[in-house]
Each structure stands twice: as structure tokens, then as C-alpha cells.
Amino acid sequence: xxxxxxxKSSYSDASSNDCVECRITNGTSVRDSKNPNPSFHxxxxxxxxxxAGTKAxxxxxx
Numbered sequence: 001x002x003x004x005x006x007x008k009s010s011y012s013d014a015s016s017n018d019c020v021e022c023r024i025t026n027g028t029s030v031r032d033s034k035n036p037n038p039s040f041h042x043x044x045x046x047x048x049x050x051x052a053g054t055k056a057x058x059x060x061x062x
Contacts, residue, residue, distance in 0.1 A: 008033065 005023040012019040019033040028047040031039035042050070053059055
């Protein structure tokens with residue numbers, strides 16, 4: 001994690017710049033690593049619901 005608090009997933013390729021970065025604050029802020037401005041903020045409850053949905057494969061295109 002950097003001094004700014006932004007981090008990439010541990011699944012991201014360290015040499016790639018094609019990643020989403022997150023910062024945990026009162027909720028979660030998200031940005032594109034190639035174009036960090038703007039970033040957007042997601043309230044904690046919405047972020048937790050998104051993560052749970054992702055883990056349950058609710059967002060898989062079929």
C-alpha cells in the first residue's frame with residue numbers, strides 16, 4: 001500500500017497498469033490506475049454488497 005492509501009489487488013500483474021485501485025476510507029474509493037482522476041466513492045454497505053455479489057458469481061455474463 002502506498003502512502004496515499006491506494007492499492008491494487010494482489011491478483012494484479014505488477015508490471016501492468018491496467019488495474020483498478022482502491023482506497024479504504026469511510027467506505028471505499030475506486031479509480032482507474034491509468035487515469036486516476038476522477039475517482040469515485042462507494043459507501044461501505046454498497047461495497048460489501050458488491051463484493052458479496054462478486055463472490056457469489058452474480059455478475060457473471062452468461
